[in-house]
Amino acid sequence: MASSTLPVVLTAFLVSFFLLEDSVLLCSADPTDGFRLIPLTESNFLLQKPYNLASADRYSYSNGVRRLWVFSTDKPFKSGSSTDPRTEIRIKGYDYSSGVWQFEGYVFVPSGTSGASIMQIHRAEGEKPATDAMLRVYDGELRFYVGAVLENNVYNRWIKLNVIHDVDGNKLTIFVDGVMKHEAQGRGRSDFYFKFGVYGQIGESNRMESRWRDVKIFKK
Numbered sequence: 001m002a003s004s005t006l007p008v009v010l011t012a013f014l015v016s017f018f019l020l021e022d023s024v025l026l027c028s029a030d031p032t033d034g035f036r037l038i039p040l041t042e043s044n045f046l047l048q049k050p051y052n053l054a055s056a057d058r059y060s061y062s063n064g065v066r067r068l069w070v071f072s073t074d075k076p077f078k079s080g081s082s083t084d085p086r087t088e089i090r091i092k093g094y095d096y097s098s099g100v101w102q103f104e105g106y107v108f109v110p111s112g113t114s115g116a117s118i119m120q121i122h123r124a125e126g127e128k129p130a131t132d133a134m135l136r137v138y139d140g141e142l143r144f145y146v147g148a149v150l151e152n153n154v155y156n157r158w159i160k161l162n163v164i165h166d167v168d169g170n171k172l173t174i175f176v177d178g179v180m181k182h183e184a185q186g187r188g189r190s191d192f193y194f195k196f197g198v199y200g201q202i203g204e205s206n207r208m209e210s211r212w213r214d215v216k217i218f219k220k
Helices: 001-026
Strands: 036-038 045-048 059-062 065-071 084-093 100-108 116-122 129-138 140-143 148-149 160-166 171-176 179-185 192-200 207-219
Touching: 065 084, 065 192, 100 116, 116 160, 116 207, 129 160, 129 171, 140 171, 148 171, 148 179, 192 207
Parallel strands: none
Antiparallel strands: 036 207, 045 084, 059 065, 065 207, 084 192, 100 160, 100 207, 116 129, 116 192, 129 140, 140 148, 160 171, 171 179
16 A cells, blocks of 8 residues: 555655746746847936935945935925935936836935835826825835835845846836845836936935945836
8 A cells, every 4th residue: 555655756756846946947937038128328327316415425326336315305306306315317319118127226224214115107198197106115115105015124235136127018027136026017108218216205214325236127
């Protein structure tokens, strides 16, 4: 009896092993596989900061790291705007309205930053709602808007973000450190562009900061 069941047990074990191996490989796949890297120069990084301040008052770029900070009492990025304070970089020259696009970057958020958007997929100017994706930090949690928690304890460490926007499929996929954390439906067609930095939201802290390196854009 025992000897007759051995092949069955062995077969079941091997099937489970290979299924687990496939699952591990799937989870560890690079989100950029199958994508083409888009060349970026400094002209593609457009800084938006409080309109009454010099760039150096809220932004620095040294040794490959872009440091962006803002205070809740700062002016908006342009005179007459009713938006909250921000110091952000808008990716310029690669607005898109179709296809599959991906943002990649390593981000460091210092402790104390809260109620701040650190990355956006923005829709055409004047549209409401204005975004299809917004990654925010609240008390050390990285969230999709105010909803799904993408990562806990993000303060004072570098994390890798990959945000994929399938315009034709109306789908968003977000990876943290190479692991898929969230999928969401988009808000339909528009002209889109990527932004990153800090932008005050509900419950914003007095001072907000994020640091970025190795920002890249990919297209499929």
